[in-house]
Amino acid sequence: MSDVAERVKKIVVEHLGVDEAKVTENASFIDDLGADSLDTVELVMAFEEEFQCEIPDDAAEKILTVKDAIEFINANAK
Amino acid sequence: MFDLTGKTALVTGASGGIGGAVARALHARGAAVVLSGTRRDALDALAADLGSRAWAVPCNLSDADAVNALVGEAESAAGTGLDILVNNAGLTRDGLAMRMKDEEWSAVLDVNLTAAFRLSRAAMKGMMKRRWGRIISITSIVGVTGNPGQANYAASKAGLIGMSKSLAGEVAPRGITVNCVAPGFITSAMTDALSDDQKSRLLGAIPAGAMGTGDDIAAAVVYLASMEAGYVTGQTLHVNGGMAMI
Numbered sequence: 001m002s003d004v005a006e007r008v009k010k011i012v013v014e015h016l017g018v019d020e021a022k023v024t025e026n027a028s029f030i031d032d033l034g035a036d037s038l039d040t041v042e043l044v045m046a047f048e049e050e051f052q053c054e055i056p057d058d059a060a061e062k063i064l065t066v067k068d069a070i071e072f073i074n075a076n077a078k
Numbered sequence: 079m080f081d082l083t084g085k086t087a088l089v090t091g092a093s094g095g096i097g098g099a100v101a102r103a104l105h106a107r108g109a110a111v112v113l114s115g116t117r118r119d120a121l122d123a124l125a126a127d128l129g130s131r132a133w134a135v136p137c138n139l140s141d142a143d144a145v146n147a148l149v150g151e152a153e154s155a156a157g158t159g160l161d162i163l164v165n166n167a168g169l170t171r172d173g174l175a176m177r178m179k180d181e182e183w184s185a186v187l188d189v190n191l192t193a194a195f196r197l198s199r200a201a202m203k204g205m206m207k208r209r210w211g212r213i214i215s216i217t218s219i220v221g222v223t224g225n226p227g228q229a230n231y232a233a234s235k236a237g238l239i240g241m242s243k244s245l246a247g248e249v250a251p252r253g254i255t256v257n258c259v260a261p262g263f264i265t266s267a268m269t270d271a272l273s274d275d276q277k278s279r280l281l282g283a284i285p286a287g288a289m290g291t292g293d294d295i296a297a298a299v300v301y302l303a304s305m306e307a308g309y310v311t312g313q314t315l316h317v318n319g320g321m322a323m324i
């Protein structure tokens with residue numbers, strides 16, 4: 001669990017260029033971390049690559065916060 | 079100006095007249111070029127002629143799986159990410175609409191438009207990451223003016239223009255531009271076969287008084303591929319000797 005959380009946060013920090021301290025589990029990509037719609041697509045692609053899983057569009061739409069991403073990956077990644 | 083050293087380009091239809099000229103021009107500006115088409119011999123010959131920084135990667139663009147794999151294959155061949163995609167391959171299946179078969183419609187749409195979309199989709203992923211990219215599609219004057227007997231072809235070429243404008247808006251914040259070049263009448267094996275009479279009638283419709291060449295199209299592609307054209311996106315550059323001023 002913590003491993004996934006760390007890797008998710010690292011990706012978010014790298015992609016959005018935000019301060020690590022701001023990337024809390026409840027942080028919303030768009031509202032708190034300044035992501036635009038293109039950023040969210042890129043994040044999903046980066047998660048897919050890092051965790052070797054496929055995130056379908058309907059699931060991707062529901063990944064709004066750091067916690068959403070961690071939970072989805074824990075439930076679906078190999 | 080217009081230096082492309084360090085950039086890698088994929089040119090579809092590089093075995094054809096315009097595509098060959100485009101590949102040579104990009105290569106002459108320093109780009110590495112991946113040449114695609116279905117005729118392996120023609121691609122190999124062009125690659126051999128260019129020498130270094132050129133690879134032949136055949137692909138039948140009417141095969142969806144093959145198209146979806148092409149960008150990855152091109153990147154493996156070149157050993158780098160893809161910076162420039164030129165959607166140039168195209169075919170015609172002319173006929174009056176009333177007699178046009180579904181297969182003739184879809185054969186043209188599949189290669190001219192759907193393959194260009196699939197390749198653009200695949201290429202954009204890496205370009206997004208690298209924050210730089212150029213997607214250039216070769217459309218046609220008839221995509222804007224229409225042409226009796228070419229409902230399928232004109233639709234595919236108009237489709238490229240609408241697609242490019244949409245993609246341009248999506249990826250502009252990532253340093254990727256998406257544009258079209260629209261040739262008018264360009265000399266080719268097909269136009270060489272016309273009679274003098276037919277030619278003079280055609281030329282009467284071109285203010286410049288001559289057909290264009292592959293090099294005329296290639297120059298427009300080089301410009302749009304360049305660093306200098308970074309602020310130009312969603313546009314169609316018409317290269318037609320004044321045949322239509324739009």
Ligand SMILES: NC(=O)c1ccc[n+]([C@@H]2O[C@H](COP(=O)([O-])OP(=O)(O)OC[C@H]3O[C@@H](n4cnc5c(N)ncnc54)[C@H](OP(=O)(O)O)[C@@H]3O)[C@@H](O)[C@H]2O)c1
Binds near residue numbers: 093117166169
């Ligand atoms: N010539 C003109 O006056 C003119 C005017 C307006 C627009 N254009 C456009 O310019 C582009 C190039 O035309 P061109 O004059 O150079 O014609 P061309 O010499 O006939 O070249 C067409 C190219 O498309 C490739 N191609 C066709 N079907 C394919 C398929 N299923 N899979 C993969 N590649 C395929 C061909 O590859 P293989 O031969 O290897 O199969 C060839 O390299 C086309 O998009 C055309 O619509 C041309």
